Amino acid sequence: MAGIQYYKTIFTGREISNNTVQQEHESMKFFLSRVVTGEDRMMLQSTGIACHKTNYSVHCVANQPVRIDTGTMTVHTPSDQPVQETVVRPYARQEDHNLLKNVTPVKILQGNYTMLPACQYIHDVPAASFVRKYSKPMSHLSAYEVMNPAANQSVHCFPGAIIGLKFHGHLALNSSDTPGGHSMQDFKQFLRQAYNLKFAHVSEIKRPNLVLLSRRKTRRFLNEDEMASMMEELGFRVIIVARNNVISNLNKFARIINSCRVFVGAHGAGLTNELFLPAGAVMVQVELIGLEWAAATYYGDPASAMGVHYLPYRIEPEESSLLKVFERNHTVFKDPKSFSFEVGREIYLNHQNVRINLARFRETMVEALSIVEDSDI
Template structure:
């Protein structure tokens, strides 16, 4: 919307005024010549969640230019309206539905854009503070609670979104890619990481240890846990890794997570929202996703494809039936194992009830040693500056 744009929270409206539109200087009795409704959230095909998103009405009005319309707060920069409702609270969706689309939509303004938020969550803006501060130079506006009339020279309502955690350069004006987003994260978190480092005590590793590649195991707190994680740690150390176990939680803060993973050579984790942290790995790092039974499509779509486009050395490890705790409930010949597509066709809720919520993993360490060793030698070659690191 371009022109004299004003908010009206009482009617959930955004109005653009002008003296002439489409060659016409008249409209209905209120001067309205166009109305359109929009729910500014990116999951347009997910009807069950879209109906929960607050709706905005976009209104075009013609008026006499001499009429003095109320304006409580006048902004010199355009407004960008979007919702932080929907699947907010799930890290994957926060990045896929909001953060990456917000980056794509707002970057062309170079900070000169005002974020106007529907379904405002204070914790969300605290959690993503470093990112948001690098996309907008201004305080955010809570559309529902701020009853003042805000006036803008233009507005964008909704966010541009491509595939999950991906940016298609063909759909951008300047061939932007997901690697550009990763570079942006580096710039956004650099000041905070510098501050964290200045506050932490210095740790000195023996030279022998410091030359070992660093492996982070992403531990889960609920379902899809690695039940023999202790044995996995020992095996990884025997192979030659320095091993850390990371349990993500909101109080940790994204800046600290970024600091840890930005200095990591390899990441291992079972499919789930926490693996969204792979975005914090440096391009060229090794990323092993452990894929439970029945989640092949989600694992490939949500993490494998974005990781490859981001320049990771991606390795998928698909567990066998005897590595899943589902074997304690179902016979190995049950369709739960033999025909996962038929189970998934019953809907996402069914997939969640069968494959996501109750399933844990007992890794066959003899099997898993091969991909882990592959990741180790890849990381060693990267550390040594070898150009032959693809195998």
């Protein structure tokens, strides 16, 4: 503990009593213990580190000093136990092996070994998951500077650490699994503050803004211009945003989504941006053939927890480009679930576009308009 006191004095410029250091250390251990439950918490208390693994995610918690070599992305957790090695890819979709290929692995070495790297930087607060993306929200999660391992390859020493991400559900936040009991509404409020978003409720938006998410490679709207014209005839101010622009400038796109009353798009990761919609807004998802379950599970069902109205538009085979490749009575249309995940991804995600039936879709858009107009009353 004397070492902790010494470094606190250096970095804060103030003397701290041993009692204060001890209290802060115990407070840190208590907080970290709340990140895990059951047998994992017992393991953490007895060994100083515990890793929780599910089909979707892996995250490890250490309540003892760790040394993190950001050059090799290795976490050293010395103890009197036999040496063990755990590899974590910090991503909450462990079942998707294609996505995991793009996630940098973090190696955790735990046990009794002597070749520990020397500390180059010493910190008095626990380390959190390594991040490179989403600098805006990350900078608001902590009062401390976010470190980019790629830009600062050195050895950092911490009194504890949380490594990896925990899966709470698809686009969800389970309040019973967070130390502070936070909900999705709390998370949306956090995002509004992080991105400096203006609107909390759709009634605050006076213009009938509608964002149409445009895709360029797959799951494209083949009659996008006609869709926009129909929406404008209904009274919407249509803003077409290209999918690649979302990736390149998330800060700007967050503000655009936050200023719209209705958000329209085909099933895909771009719909994650419903997080930025104000409460009472409407998200219209075009559910393509073979993607109905994914559409509802990933984006439709989570909408209500965000205070967003969800309207699905399930296309018919005649609206899908797949009808030009397969017969109407083919298994592709009759039984999409019969295909393996890999084959289904290739057919329905990577090789399907849609030509919207404007008459049918108009009914959905009229309903969306009615919902947001009612919010003004």
